[in-house]
Amino acid sequence: MRVRIVVFDGMDDLDVVGPYSVLGMAGRAGLGVSVGLTALGGRPHATTVGGLPLPAGPWAPQDADVLIVPGGGYASGAAPGVRAEIADGRLPGALAAAVRPDLVLASVCTGALLLAAAGLVTGRPCTTHHRAVGDLVAAGGRHVEARVVDDGDLVTSGGVTSGLDLALWLVERFRGADAAGVVQRAMEYERREPLWLVEPAGTTK
Structure with a gap:
């Protein structure tokens, strides 16, 4: 399982570091998982809302099985952050262009709003931070009250710490x-x- 976490200025620290820690540990345990950071536009690094600079690899979603989009700054309207990325439009456009049959797009917290801006949650079960649920629904998502919502090629998770649960679920889904x-x-x-969890026949559990 090859995972890339999208980074951009103003992302929440734990939205990125939480999943990265889980997936990195899975890789070191020999479980067939690799994880890296990726940024649009050739940026060598991005800085979290807490001021943590993170190195970023080139934008190459074609080399990933899972692309995780963090949130950050959305509820407070802080800039930079999710709202600024939505207004800019380039990242939502790149996420929409990345879609392919064997790619899973995932989000932590308000990263779901970036997926919504890309047109990827319309009519689909999904979740986000509780303070952004109204906007997610207004953008066309079908909100589910759950920690992690797996709808096949779209996997979303709730507030900040849910990134840990998202990453553990991805390890379970791909590696058991x-x-x-x-x-x-x-x-x-x-x-x-x-x-x-959506089942192939359309039932849930």
Whole structure:
């Protein structure tokens, strides 16, 4: 499983670092997971809302199985952040262009609003930070009250810390429950529920 986390100025620290820690640990445990950071426009790094500079690799969604989009600054209207990226339009456009049959697009917190701006949540079950639910619904998403919502090639998660649960679910989905359990025990983290999962036949559990 090749995962790339999208970085941009004003993203929330934990939206990025949380999933990166989980997926990095899965890789070091020999579970067949790789994770890296990617930024649009050849930027060598991006800075979180907390001032943490993070190095970024080139924009290459074609080399990923999963692309994770963090949130940041949306509820407060802070700039830079999600609202600025939506207004700029380039990142939503790049996310829309990245869609292909074997790519899973995922989001943490208000990263779902970037996916919405890309036209990728219309009519689909999804979730986001509780303060942004109204905007997600207004953008066409079908909000589900769950920690992680898996709708096949679209996987969204709730508020900031839900990125940990998102990443653990991705490890389980791609590498199995035992693999996710290895990482969870190593991190001494108790996963939070609920998980909303669409089944191939259209049922959920």
